[in-house]
Amino acid sequence: MSILNKILTAFRGGAREVGEAIVDANGTRIFEQEIHDSREHLKKAKHDLTDVMAKQMQTTREVNRLKESVSEHEGYATQALNKGDESLALEIAEKIASLDVDLSQQDSALTTYSGHVERLKELVRKTERQIKDYERQLSMVKTTESVQKATAAITDNFAGSNSKLLGAKESLERIQKKQQDFDDRLKAAEQLQDETVDKSLEEKMQAAGIGETKDTAASILERLKKK
Amino acid sequence: MNTQDIAIRFSELNSYQGFSFDCQLIPGDTEVLQIVVSDYEEIPVYISITETQILCISYLWSEDEVVQDKRGAMMELMLEINIPMPLSSFSKIGDKYVIFGALMANSSFEDVVHEVITLAENSVEAISAMTDYLK
Numbered sequence: 105m106s107i108l109n110k111i112l113t114a115f116r117g118g119a120r121e122v123g124e125a126i127v128d129a130n131g132t133r134i135f136e137q138e139i140h141d142s143r144e145h146l147k148k149a150k151h152d153l154t155d156v157m158a159k160q161m162q163t164t165r166e167v168n169r170l171k172e173s174v175s176e177h178e179g180y181a182t183q184a185l186n187k188g189d190e191s192l193a194l195e196i197a198e199k200i201a202s203l204d205v206d207l208s209q210q211d212s213a214l215t216t217y218s219g220h221v222e223r224l225k226e227l228v229r230k231t232e233r234q235i236k237d238y239e240r241q242l243s244m245v246k247t248t249e250s251v252q253k254a255t256a257a258i259t260d261n262f263a264g265s266n267s268k269l270l271g272a273k274e275s276l277e278r279i280q281k282k283q284q285d286f287d288d289r290l291k292a293a294e295q296l297q298d299e300t301v302d303k304s305l306e307e308k309m310q311a312a313g314i315g316e317t318k319d320t321a322a323s324i325l326e327r328l329k330k331k
Numbered sequence: 332m333n334t335q336d337i338a339i340r341f342s343e344l345n346s347y348q349g350f351s352f353d354c355q356l357i358p359g360d361t362e363v364l365q366i367v368v369s370d371y372e373e374i375p376v377y378i379s380i381t382e383t384q385i386l387c388i389s390y391l392w393s394e395d396e397v398v399q400d401k402r403g404a405m406m407e408l409m410l411e412i413n414i415p416m417p418l419s420s421f422s423k424i425g426d427k428y429v430i431f432g433a434l435m436a437n438s439s440f441e442d443v444v445h446e447v448i449t450l451a452e453n454s455v456e457a458i459s460a461m462t463d464y465l466k
Contacts, residue, residue, distance in 0.1 A: 243383045250361045251386065254379040255424045257359025258390075272392035273465055275373035276458045282370055 106241075111248055132245060139238045146231045153224040160217040163210055170207040174200055332440065334362040334380055340440045341366060347444050371451035374458075378443070385434040387446050389454045394426040396465050405464035412460065418446065419453040430454050 177200045184193035270278070309315045334356065341354040341364075353367040357377075364378040377388045397405060409421045409428075419432045430453055432446045458465075 243381065247381050247384070247386070250379055250381050251388070251424055253359060253361040254363045254377060254386075254388070255427065257357050257361060257363050258365070258377060260359065261357045261365075270373055271396055271466075272458045273396075273462060276455060276462065278373050279371060279455055280459075286370070 108244065111244065132242070135238065135242050135245070139235060139242065142231055142235045142238065146228065146235065149224055149227045149231060153221065153228060156217055156220045156224060160214065160221055163214045163217055167207065167210045167214055170203055170210060174203050174207065177203065332380070332385070332436075332438075332443075334364045334378065337378060337380075337385075337440065337443060338364055341444075344444065348448065350448055352444075352447070366447050368448060368451040371455065374451060374454045376447045376450050378447070380436065382436065384436055385438055385443060385446075386431060387434070387443070387450050388424075388429050388431040389450050391421075391428045391430055391454060391458060392461075392465055393428070397428075398464055398466055401464045405461060408461070408464075409457075412457075416453055416457070418449050421457070430457055 177196055181193050181196040181200065184190075184196055306315070338354050338356055341352050344352060351369040353369075355365045355367075357363040357365055361379055366376045366378060368376065374389050374391075377390075379386050379388075413420050419430050422429050422431055430450060432450055434442055434446055
């Protein structure tokens, strides 16, 4: 059964009570043990893989060396035959035969190692995918539990502090009222600013002698002088 | 980042985009951080951290606030507005309907702050969209 199904079953089966474990602690531990074991397998598989790959490289080098040696000795044998030295040619041919035996042994070893490398690489891939899958599932269980525990902590906190969780509508009304208050204040501030702008315009006009001008001491004195 | 780190960063943060924050650690089996965003004091955001993610949750309303014969229609509407609602999704924990956002465990503090503000704003949007279904 998939882990999500287990969680759903636990919910339906009454574990929806906040704080109740979805998968019992033992189940989680078994899960964690499985992840741990898989990681160990992975480590061993990777170690084996590097060993076999090293052997594969060594054997490849050996096969190449033997092949070169065979062709080299074939050259020597031909030279001996050309010189008419039949017995030397035979001796060289025996050497070639023994090199051939070595070569076929190394060749078959190489095939075995290559097959091994393929299988180990496949094993590493599968194990890595399985660990990821286990971790994802464990994270689902842990998140579900964490969320339930968090909810329990929050509920307890509210119960302990004597404050009450507000209903959604009440919360909404309060928040909207605050926003309304803010808007009202903003509007009032704007109006005040408009008035200030009007006032300063009036002042400027007065300074320029436009519109209704007030008598100043200077203008009174000026008027008196003209009389 | 763990809950303490986030708590310290929030306490140091005077204001962000005109919002101020009040944070409080809630003791319990799992550490939970309560963040109160200015102007949205009634709907706190709760942060809890697991190995894989940072979960930000706000509690919207409980089952007993739902007008029972409109329950199905309400849930359908919640499903429908789930995608249009930026960054947040609806869920249910026990008898409580919630709105939440999940962040990667290695998200930056700025991401968390952004998430918290968005969640507070979305909570108000969501409740005001659903008032017809609530008592």
